[in-house]
Amino acid sequence: MADALIEFRNVNHIYGKGTQQEWDALIDVSVSIRPGEFVAVLGHNGSGKSTLAKHANALLLPSSGCVLVDGMDTRDEETVWDIRQRVGMVFQNPDNQLVATTVEEDVAFGPENLGVPSPEIRRRVDEALLAVDMLEYRLHSPHQLSGGQKQRVAIAGMIAMRPKCIVLDEPTAMLDPVGRQEVMQTVRRLNEEENITVLHITHYMDEAIFADRILVMESGRIALEGTPAQVFSQVDTLYKLQLDVPQMTALAHRLNKRGFSLPADTLTVDELVNQLCQ
Amino acid sequence: MAMLRNITIGQYVPGDSWIHRLDPRTKILATMALIALLFLVQSFPGYGFAALYVLAAVYVSKLPPRYVIRGLRPLLVIIILTLTLHIFMTDGRVLWQWGFISITWEGLVRGAMMGTRLVLLVLGTSILTLTTSPIHLTDGIESLLKPGKPIGIPAHELAMMMTIALRFIPTLLEETEKIMKAQMARGADFESGNLLQRAKNLIPLLVPLFISAFRRADDLAVAMEARGYRGGEGRTKFRELQFAVRDGACLAGVTVFTVVVSVLF
Ligand SMILES: Nc1ncnc2c1ncn2[C@@H]1O[C@H](COP(=O)(O)OP(=O)(O)OP(=O)(O)O)[C@@H](O)[C@H]1O
Numbered sequence: 001m002a003d004a005l006i007e008f009r010n011v012n013h014i015y016g017k018g019t020q021q022e023w024d025a026l027i028d029v030s031v032s033i034r035p036g037e038f039v040a041v042l043g044h045n046g047s048g049k050s051t052l053a054k055h056a057n058a059l060l061l062p063s064s065g066c067v068l069v070d071g072m073d074t075r076d077e078e079t080v081w082d083i084r085q086r087v088g089m090v091f092q093n094p095d096n097q098l099v100a101t102t103v104e105e106d107v108a109f110g111p112e113n114l115g116v117p118s119p120e121i122r123r124r125v126d127e128a129l130l131a132v133d134m135l136e137y138r139l140h141s142p143h144q145l146s147g148g149q150k151q152r153v154a155i156a157g158m159i160a161m162r163p164k165c166i167v168l169d170e171p172t173a174m175l176d177p178v179g180r181q182e183v184m185q186t187v188r189r190l191n192e193e194e195n196i197t198v199l200h201i202t203h204y205m206d207e208a209i210f211a212d213r214i215l216v217m218e219s220g221r222i223a224l225e226g227t228p229a230q231v232f233s234q235v236d237t238l239y240k241l242q243l244d245v246p247q248m249t250a251l252a253h254r255l256n257k258r259g260f261s262l263p264a265d266t267l268t269v270d271e272l273v274n275q276l277c278q
Numbered sequence: 279m280a281m282l283r284n285i286t287i288g289q290y291v292p293g294d295s296w297i298h299r300l301d302p303r304t305k306i307l308a309t310m311a312l313i314a315l316l317f318l319v320q321s322f323p324g325y326g327f328a329a330l331y332v333l334a335a336v337y338v339s340k341l342p343p344r345y346v347i348r349g350l351r352p353l354l355v356i357i358i359l360t361l362t363l364h365i366f367m368t369d370g371r372v373l374w375q376w377g378f379i380s381i382t383w384e385g386l387v388r389g390a391m392m393g394t395r396l397v398l399l400v401l402g403t404s405i406l407t408l409t410t411s412p413i414h415l416t417d418g419i420e421s422l423l424k425p426g427k428p429i430g431i432p433a434h435e436l437a438m439m440m441t442i443a444l445r446f447i448p449t450l451l452e453e454t455e456k457i458m459k460a461q462m463a464r465g466a467d468f469e470s471g472n473l474l475q476r477a478k479n480l481i482p483l484l485v486p487l488f489i490s491a492f493r494r495a496d497d498l499a500v501a502m503e504a505r506g507y508r509g510g511e512g513r514t515k516f517r518e519l520q521f522a523v524r525d526g527a528c529l530a531g532v533t534v535f536t537v538v539v540s541v542l543f
């Protein structure tokens with residue numbers, strides 16, 4: 001597929017290659033992410049989600065197979081920095097990815113690395129902070145912010161590099177419900193309004209129901225792939241993969257076992273209410 | 279447990295005096311001029327002029343004088359020690375004697391000189407850190423060290439280290455407090471016992487703290503790489519330092535003053 005933004009072709013990744021403890025973290029993964037898509041990645045602990053994510057911007061290189069970003073091979077040392085500009089990455093721990101002592105300095109860190117001239121950096125920083133609704137905090141120091149705010153600053157740090165895609169590796173795992181909601185709203189808005197491609201790794205099923213497509217990983221392979229409705233309707237398979245399903249899907253599933261006949265792809269409260277009231 | 283809360287890094291007092299608005303490089307150079315002056319002059323009139331220089335700076339900076347004086351507190355012991363050593367240990371005309379302890383005239387003079395020198399040194403550098411935010415100080419140091427790059431001075435790396443340290447000190451302090459509370463809830467005692475015992479009690483605090491610091495360093499390195507960091511090469515700066523007319527005027531004045539005073543006294 002020529003129009004893919006990120007393409008994984010038969011990617012294998014072996015940790016500790018050549019040592020006693022080789023570990024196959026990715027096994028023959030082939031998937032492509034199209035521009036503008038919102039893709040959620042699910043999978044239980046150790047299934048290879050982070051490993052997959054780190055291949056998207058050359059933080060890890062495939063042991064065999066290849067990853068193409070905008071047509072550039074991540075193994076090509078010449079284009080590594082172009083790839084990292086195109087694919088931004090937000091990590092789980094909000095404290096360990098902010099570098100500078102003030103919010104605006106931190107957002108400027110990426111553009112500084114790209115060699116953007118300084119008046120242009122100023123413009124990009126303000127723009128990016130506005131996009132995540134953090135402009136009024138620009139002179140705060142990171143430790144004065146809540147977890148959700150820190151993650152939004154981290155996202156702004158990516159936006160300021162003008163990426164085509166943002167990869168988020170469990171960005172909400174260490175946040176409270178309010179912080180989670182802030183981050184998810186921001187990510188969805190960037191995807192819908194700015195048309196930024198999103199690869200969102202999460203443990204929370206209700207964050208995945210907004211995705212265009214869901215990948216479910218299991219022991220280094222992609223076990224399931226499809227729209228949220230397609231994936232979540234396979235309730236028993238998901239349970240077997242040690243995953244939850246969204247609350248409403250689980251409820252519908254249990255009601256069906258008691259004699260109801262609700263569609264298996266019920267995802268949200270509204271959908272369930274509508275179906276029950278019919 | 280307010281004990282860790284009131285450690286502030288740096289002692290920057292925001293303001294917009296003429297000195298606050300100077301380029302950090304100007305302020306660093308002016309402070310270095312003061313240090314040079316204090317080591318070059320050898321007489322009381324010379325110290326008088328140096329004192330005048332410091333007082334003028336305090337006045338122009340509009341800092342509350344007690345803030346500046348507070349800078350002396352941590353060094354009080356050293357200052358008093360220097361003073362005593364010089365007063366009692368210098369040979370010369372004896373003014374007062376009791377057993378083998380004697381005070382000499384020369385001792386008094388030298389003690390007073392060394393004391394003044396130290397006090398002025400500390401006051402001068404306090405004015406620098408009180409009127410310059412850590413970020414600007416870092417920028418200034420980086421920019422001043424940059425010409426030393428061909429001879430192997432890692433200007434950018436040093437500045438990056440300072441920035442990261444400043445960024446993570448509050449985070450690590452918070453974490454220390456958290457671990458301390460957790461250990462205290464399980465009966466750990468950090469406040470009683472003799473010095474050795476207390477040091478021993480800190481081990482269960484330091485081990486998790488170090489482990490977490492290394493983990494943070496690891497995460498941060500990956501995050502920085504993901505954001506395209508590859509050292510100082512080809513990097514631009516968000517805030518560019520800019521010498522203004524007042525910086526030129528200040529540096530010219532300071533240079534003339536330092537040269538004239540150190541030649542004459
Ligand atoms: N640096 C490493 N060296 C060796 N093995 C590793 C390394 N990083 C990860 N692994 C192993 O590879 C497998 C996949 O790890 P990965 O971090 O991709 O999982 P994950 O799906 O992100 O899990 P989690 O939900 O816990 O974040 C795990 O079994 C892990 O133990």
Ligand SMILES: [Mg+2]
Pocket residue numbers: 049050051169170
């Ligand atoms: Mg992970």
